[in-house]
Amino acid sequence: MRRFNERAAALFGSDLIVRHGRIRAIDQPSDARLQGFIRAAVSGVSVRSEPVVITRKGYPCLIADVMPMTALGHDLFPGGDVLLYFTDLLNEPLLNEQLLSLTFKLTRAEARLASKLASGEGIRTASAELGISRETARTQLRAVFAKTGTRRQAELAALLSRLRKPSLH
Incomplete structure (x- = not known):
């Protein structure tokens, strides 16, 4: 080394x-x-x-x-x-929100939510951490689904995991 x-x-x-x-x-x-x-x-x-x-x-x-x-x-x-x-695997960084925005034409708010959901958080936890209501999070999630061509959170997480670069530790 x-x-x-x-x-x-x-x-x-x-x-x-x-x-x-x-x-x-x-x-x-x-x-x-x-x-x-x-x-x-x-x-x-x-x-x-x-x-x-x-x-x-x-x-x-x-x-x-x-x-x-x-x-x-x-x-x-x-x-x-x-x-x-x-x-x-325990401490992987969140997805880059700017990359999400550029790739899928997401708003900043949608990219923040998508990044949280891709890390395995549920919508309740993600909305609480982002300081938004669950209804707002659900509205944003519908927009994320439409822009990414996905229908479920698991499908979204699988798609977004392909954007992760190796962590060059």
């Missing part, structure tokens, strides 16, 4: 650590998978196509994956051949 950004640093602590310059998982089976994955990626022999699931306190909530560096990547991260990134 050479460098990591602030979001990656936030993952270190009780479940991930850096020991002797290497990222290690506290869970032993997860660490064995992670170390094998990193060795294969760094050696260039073959980068496995499936990511590594890291168990945290009994739950598979962290996913490690690797991306080969392109010429642009080498310019941004000199000295490396692969980029290891993590997806934290």
Whole structure:
């Protein structure tokens, strides 16, 4: 391991650590998978196509994956051949409301509601957090359904999940 950004640093602590310059998982089976994955990626022999699931306190909530560096990547991260990134399933950020607005022509209010619903919140919780009535939220949700071509919250969440970029921790 050479460098990591602030979001990656936030993952270190009780479940991930850096020991002797290497990222290690506290869970032993997860660490064995992670170390094998990193060795294969760094050696260039073959980068496995499936990511590594890291168990945290009994739950598979962290996913490690690797991306080969392109010429642009080498310019941004000199000295490396692969980029290891993590997806934290417990702390994924909300969808970018501006991206939602641009993609589906949603108003700011509709994009805020869609972002909350895509994160798994129900309409009651989302409306309370946004400071709007449930009726207003339902009206906005109907508009979101019409603009996205969806009919149910689960269908909307599945569609919007495709807009998520990997969390480059």
